[in-house]
Amino acid sequence: MKNLGISILAILLLTPSLLWAKEVIDLTSKVEIEVVTTNEQGEQVTVRQPASKVLPGETLIYTNTYHNVGDDLAQNIVVNNAVPAHTSYIAGSAFGDGCEILLSADGGKSYASEGELTVVGDDGTSRPALPEEITHLRWIVREYQKPGDGGDVGFRVRLQ
Amino acid sequence: MKRHPLILTSLFVVALLLAAAPAFAAVGETTAGTPINNNATVDYKVNGIDQTQVPSDGGVDTTFVVDQKVKPVVANAVSGAETLTPGETGSENQWLKFTVTNDGNKDASFKLSYEVTGSTLSTALSGVVIIADTDTSGSYTAAGDGSSDLNGQVVTIARDTTLTYFIVAPDTDAGLLDSEVATYHLIATADDGTGTALDDSTPNTLAGEEVVFTDSSAGTATGDGTYDGKDSDSGTFTVSTATLTVTKSVAITDDGTADTPEELFAIPGAVMEYTINIDNGGGTDATSVILIDAIPGNTTYESFTTCSGTKAWHNGTGWVAVEPATLSDVTQVRCTIATLTAGTNQDVQFRVTID
Known part of the structure; x- marks a missing residue:
């Protein structure tokens, strides 16, 4: 068994392309809604549930979880997510610990941090982008991620 | 080579200023049954070398369907x-x-x-x-x-x-x-x-x-x-309908005597005035209201004093529009009111002499 492992490692070292083809980072995505319910103590609590019952106007929470499942240090991790069709980004809702969060209002061609993102209006002048104009989000993870490390990044939208 | 995120940001801002923003089209509520799909991607490096971009969940969209x-x-x-x-x-x-x-x-x-x-x-x-x-x-x-x-x-x-x-x-x-x-x-x-x-x-x-x-x-x-x-x-x-109520009263107007103080008695020769009040208590105007009253027995028609509408007299053979010259011929009087407005009332009055 040990010999087999060494053999595989040897092959991988000899063929770098195979090594790089192995995914070090795993990314999973989920969508949830927040529901206010009453707990056993009679207190109103907000819980997250799968987005099974969703009507126009409701708020959805998208969470992307990145995770270093490989054996190498992952550097310069950048997560990208387009705002889904039929939904509108909710201002200030993007989250991600240890990340620089950038937004795009032009289909992902250019990004800026929220509050600094501008668009050129019909009159040719630049103005701050509206939340519903956001098309893409980007999270730049500041720290390198060791094997086993990971984190959550996400945002909220309102279903149109 | 290690690029700093802040440098990236600056570059993106510059690029943004040059880019034209797409127009945002307002839309109504999302139609029931519409699938809402999402997929994220992650880019990263290992040992400074760009790795193949990884889609979330192996490329399978995160999907839910809009309910009705x-x-x-x-x-x-x-x-x-x-x-x-x-x-x-x-x-x-x-x-x-x-x-x-x-x-x-x-x-x-x-x-x-x-x-x-x-x-x-x-x-x-x-x-x-x-x-x-x-x-x-x-x-x-x-x-x-x-x-x-x-x-x-x-x-x-x-x-x-x-x-x-x-x-x-x-x-x-x-x-x-x-x-x-x-x-x-x-x-x-x-x-x-x-x-x-x-x-x-x-x-x-x-x-x-x-x-x-x-x-x-x-x-x-x-x-x-x-x-x-x-x-x-x-x-x-x-x-809503016209609801007519008719009330009739009688009073002596002159008993032919000149006693002092005046006291009126229903004696032969006395003039009696009949007052018939027609009240429309309903919610609708009454039209073509016809009131007919007969001259009582043992009395003789004397005059038709009040009728806001059209007066007619029955002379024993038919209705006439002019008061008969011989008052004793009158057997009935008739008052035709074109419109009795909802909520109003009118009096019809005539006088007779006691035989």
């Missing part, structure tokens, strides 16, 4: 034809007007029906039907809207669309009395299109398009609560 919002809204509108007249048959002038709006996010079917509450009608209405405003005139006419009764029928209304329906009462009993009322509720109940009421108790799933009742206001009909896929509103029919 079911929200009928029924509202009563002033029709101007809420008045019932006794004794009508096939009338086109007695109807309530309602609007029914599909405020959901999909075309939907609703079963229409009505309920009667608070009726004080001495005889219930018969032949009441629900008619669509087919010609969209806003008023019911048999020619424009047809006679198809939608009571118990299922209608389909496009999303965000309002249609008008009438509750029509073509026939009324002749015995209905003034101010009698009956309240009619138009009820729209979410239906699957085949006559079966929709059910929102189906367990929700991510991939399924489930029915969700969102009618947050209770209706007026019995048992029409909130979030039941049903709505209703009411209008009231009111009977």
